[in-house]
Amino acid sequence: MMERFRTWHEILMERLSDPEDVIGYLEVSLEEYLDDGDKAFFLKGIKNVIEAQGGILSVSEHAGIDPRFLSDIVNNESMPPFHILSSIFTSFGAEAPINLPPTNIMSDTGARRALGTSGKTVSEQVIEKNFAEKENFTERQLQNKKYWTGLCEHLERRNSCLQRPTVNTSHYRDLQIGIKGFSLRARQTIKHKEISAALVMRGANAIGRFYALRVQEEDIEKDFGDKLEWWARAKSEKRVAFRNQEADPTDEKDWHNQHEWLVDTLEKLYAVFHPRLEKLMMRV
Incomplete structure (x- = not known):
């Protein structure tokens, strides 16, 4: 068979x-x-x-x-x-x-009918939900928030040139670099016990810019000092990433080392890519 x-x-x-x-x-x-x-x-x-x-x-x-x-x-x-x-x-x-x-x-009547027992409008429930969410994060969401707060504090202590990301409960944070359509991303993944830093490209021209950089792959990786992952599968964004697969984001005792690695890697990505991005955008 x-x-x-x-x-x-x-x-x-x-x-x-x-x-x-x-x-x-x-x-x-x-x-x-x-x-x-x-x-x-x-x-x-x-x-x-x-x-x-x-x-x-x-x-x-x-x-x-x-x-x-x-x-x-x-x-x-x-x-x-x-x-x-x-x-x-x-x-x-x-x-x-x-x-x-x-x-x-929905109309208020439709909202009450759909929501059933409360008898409150969608607007009223949204307001209540926004207040409730501040107090009702899951354990994992609270951990994410604490993790990114620690990263921001690490950036401050290092007096890093990088912009501080906003803190929320997601598993990744984007840092703006002053060039439209590009950002840096810090990411932590519990399932695979890894953290990563990446250059992210978005917008209608992302695919063209990705391959304009890809032709410089050898020089870029030489300047960076290691092999990078060139990821172009997503329709809405392209990424060039570097991963640390020996980091457990749930191990709070190791967060200092993880934040140090993230800041080091993000700053290296910035140093390698930012001058190239400025030249690339001048040709657009």
């Missing part, structure tokens, strides 16, 4: 059964939606997460929302209200959407 090969959907469901992989999947889906406005593709991503994480009832309980909102996503491909998307994202530890195009806005 011939061996049966698994479908891509089966592989995806296996990957998305891990909450750590859900974070990156949701955030990339959101980034691509903000980039190209493809609502169907974005909702398909959320549907995949719902399926992999046990279905509508399981995810609605996990996110603390009415299952009818998720049912509309799965069955009717309806874009949910902003606060529902925010609840889904934050319940898995992903960075909540903050700049979505307008979605279907």
Whole structure:
């Protein structure tokens, strides 16, 4: 009997059964939606997460929302209200959407009917939720926030030239470098016990700029002092990254060493890429 090969959907469901992989999947889906406005593709991503994480009832309980909102996503491909998307994202530890195009806005009556027992409007519940979220972070979200606070403090102690990132509960933080479409990224991944630093390129010209740098790969890696990972698979962003695969972000005693490594690596990336980016942008 011939061996049966698994479908891509089966592989995806296996990957998305891990909450750590859900974070990156949701955030990339959101980034691509903000980039190209493809609502169907974005909702398909959320549907995949719902399926992999046990279905509508399981995810609605996990996110603390009415299952009818998720049912509309799965069955009717309806874009949910902003606060529902925010609840889904934050319940898995992903960075909540903050700049979505307008979605279907329900009337107060419709909101009360959908939300059932509270009798409060969507606006009232969003306000209450924003206050509640300040006090109801998951343990992992609190750890992320503490981790990035420590990185900012390390940047201050080092008097680094790098911009301090905002602190939130995501597993990565972007640092602006003063050139539109480019940023540096610090990332920590619990599942794989690793941290990484990367140059990130976004926007309509990201792919062209990525390959304009890629042709300089040998010189860039010589200046950097090590091999880099050139990652162009995502539709909305391209990255050049360097990873430390011997760092456990849950080990708070090792955070000083991890922050030191991140700052060192981010500063090296800045020193290597910033002059090249300035020349690249002058030719645009």
